[in-house]
Amino acid sequence: MSVLKRPLAAVAQVVVTGASGFIGQHLLTTLSTLGHRVRVLSRSGRRPLDAPGIDCTHGCLEDRSSLEALVEGADAVIHLAGATAAKTRADYLKSNAAGTTQLVAATRAQAPKARFVHVSSLAARVPTLSNYAASKWAGEAIVRSSGLDWTVVRPPAVYGADDKAMRPLWQMLKRGWVPCFGAAHARFSLLHVSDLSQALALLVDSEVFAAAAGRCIELDDGHQRGPDRGYGWQDLAAVSQSLTHRPARFVRLPQTALSAAAQLSALGGRVRGQTPVFNPDKLGELRHDDWVCRRHDAAWLPGWSPRRRLGDTLSDEMKGAR
Numbered sequence: 001m002s003v004l005k006r007p008l009a010a011v012a013q014v015v016v017t018g019a020s021g022f023i024g025q026h027l028l029t030t031l032s033t034l035g036h037r038v039r040v041l042s043r044s045g046r047r048p049l050d051a052p053g054i055d056c057t058h059g060c061l062e063d064r065s066s067l068e069a070l071v072e073g074a075d076a077v078i079h080l081a082g083a084t085a086a087k088t089r090a091d092y093l094k095s096n097a098a099g100t101t102q103l104v105a106a107t108r109a110q111a112p113k114a115r116f117v118h119v120s121s122l123a124a125r126v127p128t129l130s131n132y133a134a135s136k137w138a139g140e141a142i143v144r145s146s147g148l149d150w151t152v153v154r155p156p157a158v159y160g161a162d163d164k165a166m167r168p169l170w171q172m173l174k175r176g177w178v179p180c181f182g183a184a185h186a187r188f189s190l191l192h193v194s195d196l197s198q199a200l201a202l203l204v205d206s207e208v209f210a211a212a213a214g215r216c217i218e219l220d221d222g223h224q225r226g227p228d229r230g231y232g233w234q235d236l237a238a239v240s241q242s243l244t245h246r247p248a249r250f251v252r253l254p255q256t257a258l259s260a261a262a263q264l265s266a267l268g269g270r271v272r273g274q275t276p277v278f279n280p281d282k283l284g285e286l287r288h289d290d291w292v293c294r295r296h297d298a299a300w301l302p303g304w305s306p307r308r309r310l311g312d313t314l315s316d317e318m319k320g321a322r
Contacts, residue, residue: 018080020048030197061099067106076115076204085277092135100139104146115209116150118143130281152216156189173240179251181286187230188291189220192308218293221306230292239311
């Protein structure tokens with residue numbers, strides 16, 4: 001488990017959007033454990049986690065009045081909410097850009113001195129790659145020009161034992177199969193959800209935030225093989241082999257088959273009135289060959305270092321299943 005190297009200086013009033021999501025649930029647990037008072041936004045009006053110090057404001061990112069009630073008196077705002085899948089570019093922008101505009105405006109009105117931590121995505125580094133990437137870049141631009149004290153955090157693919165989205169991949173690795181979606185030389189970063197939660201919790205602290213203010217920080221788990229940072233297909237094969245104790249088998253998926261599958265997934269979603277996670281837009285991101293986080297100066301986030309690697313999580317899961 002990741003641990004903080006230094007205690008937070010004081011209890012703070014922290015606002016969290018996107019608290020019901022995978023990362024949000026872990027972040028709430030971390031903040032509650034540290035004794036912070038947390039206020040979350042909920043469409044249903046119910047708390048997403050039954051833990052001490054968590055209050056709920058009924059509303060959504062489209063409702064300015066509920067946002068102002070949410071952020072009033074906040075010491076820090078951690079903006080996690082956003083769409084990872086949408087039907088159109090406009091839908092992505094509505095959630096990831098327009099929603100951010102509303103929250104920034106509410107914060108400027110009710111908590112202008114709050115520390116604003118915007119959780120973006122590594123995809124924002126290549127905004128021309130997909131509609132999602134463009135919307136995350138647009139959200140960052142809004143925060144940068146907000147006039148607030150801000151920090152942007154760009155996580156790569158975030159995972160954990162209870163992550164439903166990544167579970168099919170982990171199941172394949174635990175069976176000795178390594179699916180290859182992109183180029184043979186592709187590399188990518190990963191980050192365990194507990195490590196991300198600890199980093200975000202640290203940024204609640206005014207002294208830590210001061211070192212990160214006005215910066216865009218890309219965080220990963222520090223994995224490196226030789227001179228190469230991040231993971232490649234061979235690294236996943238090594239993880240798989242350590243779990244199964246037999247050579248991993250690569251599954252190289254033809255690009256034509258992937259394109260057809262993405263189109264069919266999108267078509268099926270339209271027919272069912274749903275928004276599939278896998279679609280041509282997402283396939284463009286999967287095919288990109290460089291999703292490795294840039295190194296950040298450790299002084300920007302004092303007291304933080306990653307504690308979990310992919311192999312640790314999958315090994316723990318296999319032990320728990322015995």
